[in-house]
Amino acid sequence: MSSTESLQVSTQAPALTEQDILQLLAKLTSVTEELGRVIVGQRDVVQQLLVAMLAGGHCLLEGAPGLAKTLMVSSLAKTLELDYKRIQFTPDLMPSDIIGTEILETDHDSGERFFKFKQGPVFTNILLADEINRTPPKTQAALLEAMQERTISYAGSIYPLPKPFFVLATQNPVEQSGTYALPEAQLDRFLMFVRVGYPSAAEEVEILKRTTGTQSVTLKEVLHTQDILTLQGLVRQVDISAVLLEYISVLTRNTRPDGSDNTQVADFVRWGAGPRAGQALVLCAKANALLNERFAVTLTDIHKVAHGVLRHRILLNFQAEAQNVDTDTVIDHLLKHTPLPKSPLTSSTSAGNLS
Incomplete structure (x- = not known):
């Protein structure tokens, strides 16, 4: 893109030059650097969090206790000038503890009594749903409307949520005691499902060094x-070719047992991904391209985000469980055996570099 070209984010926003865009992307790099002052390693997880944020969606982090999932989300919130609230999900949490409730008030002038809606913690920009799978599905479902429509319905009235609005949730592996598996409808509301792994040996030594001394970090x-x-407006303007759109459609449809000729899918998948998965793949690939200072999607961008987008939208059968086959194995097989698009864009030099 030449320096004379500009991008119109919306009818209200001013035109952006290439320099404006590069300055915004530099701020994203600064966010990563700030998080690195607190979080050791986990750069891929941080990148996927940023991809979900730029794409305007929600992100679910899963990992064993003690892997800094909560710290990562709270630290990200501190680097953003956004309102942030945290809900600790517990077995006794009620839907009203999330969305709010009506309280009885009295008009001091007239003495008239009336009900007033008191907003819950969901009315924020960033909502950390900590250990979301430690509360029953009834309470988990309180977030469904907020995550999809960005509104809350209560007592016949609809209350819009602030913009932007993100749910960044953490959960422990479902095999652990005291956890409730998230319903498929709830999982599908998350744009990405990111697994947080253990640190490397060197990273673990650095964690011990940072967290057992007197060091204190204040994030900017x-x-x-x-x-x-x-940036969210820019993501939607990132170019993607018709060939790659066709590839995403084929990849999504190949996750479904009916009609798929992929042996892994036919043998191990009970339900495949729906159309929302294809939409998520497009948006996340666009966000990943923009993070890499490109204004066109490549095949690499799609493969980079495929696991995070698809792993919670594929439901395996009992045969997969018996043979210890997980969703990542199925996705790996799909990416390897789904026919590549004709003349794919695989190098950043041909994909609309911004620099």
Whole structure:
């Protein structure tokens, strides 16, 4: 893209030059650097969090206790000029503890009594749903409307949520005691499902060094509200070829047992991904391209985000469980055996570099 070209984010936003875009992307790099002052390693997890944020979706982090999932989300919130709230999900949590409730008030002038809706913690920009699978599905479902429509319905009234709005949830592996598996409808509301693994040996030594001394880190706010909204607008303007759109459609349809000629899918998959998965693949691939200072999607971008987008949208059968086959194995097989598009864009030099 030449320096004379500009991008229109919306009818209200001013035109952006290439230099404006590069400055915004530099702020994203600064966010990563700020998080690196607190979080040791986990750069791929941080990148996927940023991809979900730029694509305007929600992100679910899964990992064993003690892997800094909560710290990662709270630290990200501190680098953004956004309102942030945390809900600790417990077995006795009620839906009203999330969305709010009506309280009885009295008008001091007239003495008239009336009900007033008191907003719950969901009315924020970033909501950390900590250990979301430690509360029953009834309470988990309280987030369904908020995550999809960005509104809350209560007592016949609809209340819009602030913009932007993200749910960044953490959960422990479902095999652990005291956990409730998230319903498929709830899982599908998450744009990405990211697994957090153990640190390397060197990273673990650094964690011990940082967390057992007197070091204290204060994170700086790097991205402001309008910056995030502008970047989300830019993501949707990233170019993707018709060939790659066709590839994403084929890849998504190949996750479904009916009609798929992929042996892994036919043998091990009970339900495949729906159309929302294809939409998520497009948006996340666009966000990944923009993070890499490209204004066109490549095949590499699609493969980079495929696991995070698809792993919670594929339901395996009992045969897969018996043979210890997980969703990542199925996705690996799909990416390897789904026919590549004709003349795919595989190098950043041919994919609309911004620099």
